[in-house]
Amino acid sequence: MVSLKSVATRACPLILRALAMAAVLTALARGAAVEDLEGRPVAEIAFLPEDQPMRLATLLQIVELAPGEPLDIRRVTGAVERLFRTGRFEDILVEGEETASGVRLVFRTMPAWFIGRVTVEGVPDPPNPGQLANATEMALGQRYNPQQVAGAINNIRDLLKSNGFYNPKISAEFTADPEFAQVHIRFVVEPGARAKFGRPSFSGDAQRSPGALLRTTGWKSAFGFGPWREATASRVQRGIDRLGNYYRNRDYLAARVFLAGLRYEPEANRVVPSVQIEKGSRVRVRTEGARVSRGKLRQLVPVFQEQAVDTDLEPHPLSSSAGVL
DSSP, X not given: OEEEEEEOOTTOHHHHHHHHHHOOOEEOSSXXXXXXXXXXXXXXXXXXXXXXXXXXXXXXXXXXXXXXXXXXXXXXXHHHHHHHHTTOEEEEEEEEEEETTEEEEEEEEEEOOEEEEEEEESOOSSSOHHHHHHHTTOOTTOBOOTHHHHHHHHHHHHHHHHTTOOSOEEEEEEEEEGGGTEEEXXXXXXXXXXXXXXXXXXXXXXXXXXXXXXHHHTOBXXXXXXXXXXXXXXXXXXXXXXXXXXXXXXXXXXXXXXXXXXXXXXXXXXXEEEEEXXXXXXXXXXXXXXXXXXXXXXXXXXXXXHTSOOTTOOOOOSBTTBOOO
């Protein structure tokens, strides 16, 4: 018996050809030398296991080998290349067994699997099931690689963490669908309790009391006098946006408000935001020669739309008798 093992490289046929041609041929069964089998008639062509991703007739068409033909190792190498190019095989081992009537060729294959359904269960919104499935980065029809699972679990964990679940337990369950060569993957999550907000810290030039800033964020219920709300990514962002809008609505158009960090306190299962605020200078926009409402100004003047001030901004005419100063 002679074996020829070809390794991977479906994506690069030139490398595959070089590897296949340089592969080591080893006499296994009766001590027959490889050159003794070269040129002997092919007695039979078989594929193992019997359950293959394609019909036997299709496989025989792909390998372009037939019983009665003399064995040509280069043609066997070409057959392996063509099988790999179908994308349906992860690995192929070709064995040549010497028989009384010639050489029995056996293609031992390992099928390639593709990703089927991917679901993530057990997590209350947010995040929703679609967001969790997208976080896995495992797309339908993509080649399945077991190493992807660990990365998918890490991505799910990061998304859960951003939504207040800091101590989840995540497991993966697999269901094979041989008919379509697919692996359906079900991630099961025990999220634990969602963390709540803790008292945030504010730094920078806010010129407002911490209590007033907290009430603006909405991170504490009842206008800042009730219990702390559960921490989610959307609530964190809404709180930052509300602070920015507070200043911009009072003509601090260059105000900058951003989240400097989130500190998790495991003992209390609490998330403490750190917020940096630079309110900047107040910018007043007025018109001359015409009465324009504040709401109309906000629609017409670029600084309101862009929420930024350009010191080189030239006056923009609002009408024949009005301008921005």
